[in-house]
Amino acid sequence: MQVYPNRFAEHLNGQLKPFYLIFGDEPQQKIEAIEQLRHAARQQGFDERQSLQVDSQFQWHSLIEASQSMSLFSSRQMIELELPSGKPGTEGSKTLVTVAEHTNPDTIIVLHGDKIGRDVQNSKWFKTLDKQGVYVPCYPVEGRQLQQWIANRLRLRQIHTSAEAIALLAEHCEGNLLAAQQEIDKLPLLFPDGQIDFKQLQQAIGDHARFNVFQLVDVLLSGDINKTIKMLYRLESEGIEPVVVLWALTREWQTLYELKFAQQQGQSLSQLYKTMRIWQSRQSLYSAALQRLSLSDIELMQPKLAALDQGLKQSAIARPFVELSHLCLLFMPMPLAQIQLDY
Structure with missing residues (x-):
């Protein structure tokens, strides 16, 4: 049974x-x-x-x-x-x-x-x-199920916060319920009254996690080149596996492609954000990225992402974070599409 x-x-x-x-x-x-x-x-x-x-x-x-x-x-x-x-x-x-x-x-x-x-x-x-x-x-709990899991745990700890804050915590801990439980366990100590708003939760997670791939993605979408590269190499020094960073970049590429393609078909961004369940706190980041990236810019990223994925699986890359920097710059965009990856 x-x-x-x-x-x-x-x-x-x-x-x-x-x-x-x-x-x-x-x-x-x-x-x-x-x-x-x-x-x-x-x-x-x-x-x-x-x-x-x-x-x-x-x-x-x-x-x-x-x-x-x-x-x-x-x-x-x-x-x-x-x-x-x-x-x-x-x-x-x-x-x-x-x-x-x-x-x-x-x-x-x-x-x-x-x-x-x-x-x-x-x-x-x-x-x-x-x-x-x-x-x-x-098995791993993802998406809306993960948000419901977190909401239930917060309720048991008598912690009250917004749906947007729950989504932030879910995004931060996706694929790792152990990390989510650890974050939830520390919240009553930081906020004894049980009331936590989005900014407070954001700060609490940031203090605990230092730099992580989710923060990297937000900076990447905003278009801050210097901070993106700085954070990327900080992740390398902290021992983050390159495949984790590549997963995050691929996920954002997919989202940007779907948004840009639908936008060019005449659909409004506001409706797309609702359909794709992109929270208001991140909508400005996607809007900034979509404004500076054309559909052709986004399409050029796909073969580069696929090539790096294949290279990582074959262990054919001596310095994977150099290639990840290359990919991050394409999100700005920088004119690097014709440069061959070094493997």
């Missing part, structure tokens, strides 16, 4: 299952799901907890031994088995099927690890455990 993370706490109000499969590439959701399960298990008398990790030295018979052994201090236990790849191998698969065929009402077994594909979900061991238990897929 599949239960999504936002419904998992509600599901745990009932009788616990013998098996839980918690997999995905969103660590915050996995941490919370496991903590919620631990809490529910303790309430139902599962006071003993064992942790096992599948690595090159792991012996699968130890899982059977753990499931059969009982502590002197507790008659019920929860076994947490970390399976990083989600693939137990031939011996592990047989062991898990065997364990599933001999369930113990006093033992809960929790398997957790990174994202798994359809091949794992269609395997015999997974289907056997899933039939008797619960599968919790923990």
